[in-house]
Amino acid sequence: MAAAPGAFSLREVLAAFQACVTEQREVLLGPYLQGWRGLVRFLNGLGAIFSFISKDAVTKIQIMESYCSGERREEYRTLQSMVSYELSRGLVDLQRRSSHPDSGCRTILRLHRALRWLQLFLEGLRTARQDASTSAICTDSYNASLAAYHPWVVRKAAVVAFCALPSRDAFLEVMNVGGPEEAVEMLGDALPHIRDVYGITQELYEQHCLLNLP
Numbered sequence: 298m299a300a301a302p303g304a305f306s307l308r309e310v311l312a313a314f315q316a317c318v319t320e321q322r323e324v325l326l327g328p329y330l331q332g333w334r335g336l337v338r339f340l341n342g343l344g345a346i347f348s349f350i351s352k353d354a355v356t357k358i359q360i361m362e363s364y365c366s367g368e369r370r371e372e373y374r375t376l377q378s379m380v381s382y383e384l385s386r387g388l389v390d391l392q393r394r395s396s397h398p399d400s401g402c403r404t405i406l407r408l409h410r411a412l413r414w415l416q417l418f419l420e421g422l423r424t425a426r427q428d429a430s431t432s433a434i435c436t437d438s439y440n441a442s443l444a445a446y447h448p449w450v451v452r453k454a455a456v457v458a459f460c461a462l463p464s465r466d467a468f469l470e471v472m473n474v475g476g477p478e479e480a481v482e483m484l485g486d487a488l489p490h491i492r493d494v495y496g497i498t499q500e501l502y503e504q505h506c507l508l509n510l511p
């Protein structure tokens with residue numbers, strides 16, 4: 298059954314990430330950003346304490362959406378075409394943020410790092426015991442991924458916000474795919490697609506030495 302308009306649906310997020318990878322193993326930016334939009338909708342439903350996180354995610358999604366709908370939208374159809382276009386035109390700040398502070402390459406890198414957090418978090422959620430603490434799963438996933446790129450103040454604010462997360466079952470319930478068992482099953486279906494998108498991006502960025510963009 299389709300979710301109510303505006304409501305989060307894991308199914309839709311899954312469909313977006315599933316639609317990202319083409320037969321040629323390219324990553325389509327349209328569905329990628331659509332997946333992130335869906336996740337932000339979910340985050341907004343968790344309360345105002347998460348708004349500093351969703352604002353940052355929205356800023357990055359909007360930067361990318363403006364490229365994807367702008368004059369050079371053909372160059373921003375896939376991650377691969379974006380990387381090759383921006384690098385060949387010198388549109389990426391490689392050493393420090395200066396003339397191209399919001400390149401597509403650096404903006405996607407921030408979302409890409411967050412996708413690793415999401416992968417770890419969903420894996421944790423799927424395999425944890427019923428009475429496990431969502432906040433602990435989220436903190437562990439964050440510490441093993443994004444935290445390394447954030448200053449102290451952001452790390453502290455993030456960990457405080459995680460304490461407001463609902464229990465695992467309540468969390469699975471708001472995914473809007475039925476009961477906790479169905480949500481767990483759907484997470485099992487979703488994860489390979491998220492892993493795939495992450496893996497392709499990681500490899501592309503490694504090849505072009507883009508993993509540490511300022």
Ligand SMILES: CCCCCCCC/C=C\CCCCCCCC(=O)N[C@@H](COP(=O)(O)O)[C@H](O)/C=C/CCCCCCCCCCCCC
Nearest residue numbers: 307336337339340349350353354407408411414443451455
């Ligand atoms: C299937 C449903 C269950 C999972 C639903 C999860 C929903 C998560 C939605 C969005 C995730 C937020 C993505 C945040 C992107 C952060 C990008 C970033 O690292 N930005 C920092 C660096 O940017 P620049 O300064 O270099 O431009 C920026 O400093 C960050 C600021 C905000 C704090 C980011 C904390 C990230 C915590 C991620 C965990 C989200 C917790 C959600 C709890 C379910």
